[in-house]
Amino acid sequence: MCVRKVWSALLGLLIVSGKASAESASYCSVNTFNTNTTWMQFTKEPVPYEYGFEDKFKSIHCCVKGYRSIEWFKDGVAYPWSAGVSNMILYPEAANQTLYARRATRGDSGNYTCRLSNETHVEAHTVKLTILEKPTDAPRTMFISKDQWVEEGAELRLYCEALIGRSLLADARSDLRWRKVFPNNTEGDLLPTQTEIKTTREDVSDIIGSYLTVDRVSGQDYGPYVCVVHSNDVVSKNYVTVHYIHDTTWCGSGNVPWRALALGAAAGALALLSAAALHRRCTPRLLLAARHARARAQPTARRARVLEKEFDVLVCWTAVDGELVRGALLPTLSYKYKYRVHAVPLSTQPDTWYSELIGEASRCRSLVAVLSPAQHSPQQLLTALRQLRELPLPPVVVLLQDLPKLKREAKEGGESLVSMLRGTRLVAWRHVHERAFWTALRLALPLPPAPDTKPNPAETEENKYSRSGSLTALV
Ligand SMILES: *[C@@H]1O[C@H](CO)[C@@H](O)[C@H](O)[C@H]1NC(C)=O
Ligand SMILES: *[C@@H]1O[C@H](CO)[C@@H](O)[C@H](O)[C@H]1NC(C)=O
Ligand SMILES: *[C@@H]1O[C@H](CO)[C@@H](O)[C@H](O)[C@H]1NC(C)=O
Ligand SMILES: *[C@@H]1O[C@H](CO)[C@@H](O)[C@H](O)[C@H]1NC(C)=O
Ligand SMILES: *[C@@H]1O[C@H](CO)[C@@H](O)[C@H](O)[C@H]1NC(C)=O
Secondary structure, eight states, rough: HHHHHHHHHHHHHHHHHHHHHHHHHHTTTTTTTTTOSSSEEEESSOOEEEEEEEEOOOOEEEESSSOSEEEETTTTSSSOOTTTOOOEEEEEEGTTTTEEESSGOOOOOEEEEEEEESSOOOOEEEEEEEEEEOOOSSSSEEEEEOOOOEEETSEEEEEEEEEOOOOSSSOOEEEEEEEEEEETTEEEOOOOOOOEEEOOOHHHHHHEEEEEEEESSOGGOOOOEEEEEEEEEEEEEEEEEEEEEEOOOOOOOOOOOOHHHHHHHHHHHHHHHHOEEEETHHHHHHHHHHHHHHHHHHHHHHHHHHHTEEEEEEEEOOGGGGIIIIIIHHHHHHHIOOOOEEEEEOOOGGGGGGHHHHHHTOOOOOOEEEEGGGOOOHHHHHHHHHHEEEEEEEEEESSSGGGGGGGHHHGHHHHHHHHHHHEEEEEOOOOTTTTHHHHHHHHHOOOOOOOOSSOOOOOOHHHEEEHHHHHTTTO
């Protein structure tokens, strides 16, 4: 009888230590960062808050590599600890990256700091461990990624982890997941290119987490995300925004060809205008007339194509340019030149322009973006152009100021801004009455529907505009 008790106790101990080893060993070896650099670094997100339960197994970690030594402190006291300080013990099989207690006590709560060093550097990370008496209802966030600045084409990885309460009630819901926040402030499912990987802990089953990863970030991946945690009936949300970052290193290959670029860009789509002084006024208009003539030659085919989309032009702008766009650009395009115009105001920061426009762009045949270059830093300008160029419609960018004013900042913007500007269709705004601008813009856009295909252009509206002269008044 007594012997059997001893044996089963021994066996239990063996099982427990076996379990402890397996749990402790696996945590730092799964879901590690995808890097093969070897210097001293964390190998996964260092979690700052940890929770365990009284009398239950608990382990905490500092997952690192490339270090020469690792030391642990609890509230400033160096390991090894007396029973009065902590029951946590080092797990040497995990290269001292893990501490664990088979039966945690309230007294084990505290700040555990791992101090890592290599030949030249020292790094430290602190884990605040709380040992609880019983499960709680309100979720407790243990880790949430900070806002990220990610280059296009690079990898994205967000992480969220929390302690939740699992109720025995069948209808109570406990889970954690990532959602995308759309520009209209609603939350929706992730895109197919955005992968979610759920995690669990072997030591505490009430701790759950989720990675959101994107292999190659593109325009649609920028913007805010939310980690939504349901714990019984309590919901908690943590927001993370993914911003653009640009490679701002300037390749010192001679001087920035900014002047040439600026001159070229200002001319941009107007290049034709400067071709020959004599044809300065006539050539683009002749081109336009030729296009109209070609269109008239095949009316039915064209008409069907044109009417596939609800609108001819999507015009977008930010608040600073609102007056000019509403007062001059929109009325002239729709009433004078008979375009079916879809007007979309944008948020001031260009980070989410792609998602703000993608849905609307599908209803339109072309896209005009109005930009005041002086309102944006070169980085923002680059972001704006990148977001616009991700859209299925090649953007026509109306510049309200001359680019030469940007010359000073050219060095900060880097080569990518230069090449991005070169590859974009730019039309320089001068004045509402300048015909060269309108000709250039119309040349860059598809033709509007022929007059007879148009259901009923608000003629009265047009008259109202010409009579009141509001068009000129607002410029
Ligand atoms: C490091 O990993 C990248 C991919 O993550 C791979 O392309 C590269 O060849 C690796 N470098 C070395 C030295 O192993
Ligand atoms: C020590 O670690 C730091 C930080 O990770 C790293 O920058 C440095 O190169 C490392 N030094 C050596 C000698 O490996
Ligand atoms: C782990 O810690 C023990 C005790 O502090 C120490 O003797 C040992 O060298 C450490 N091992 C590593 C790989 O740091
Ligand atoms: C642990 O650190 C936190 C924040 O640094 C501090 O507020 C708290 O008092 C510390 N706890 C102990 C037991 O020292
Ligand atoms: C918000 O935007 C998303 C995507 O742009 C769309 O799917 C959703 O229906 C919109 N919700 C509302 C309430 O407008």
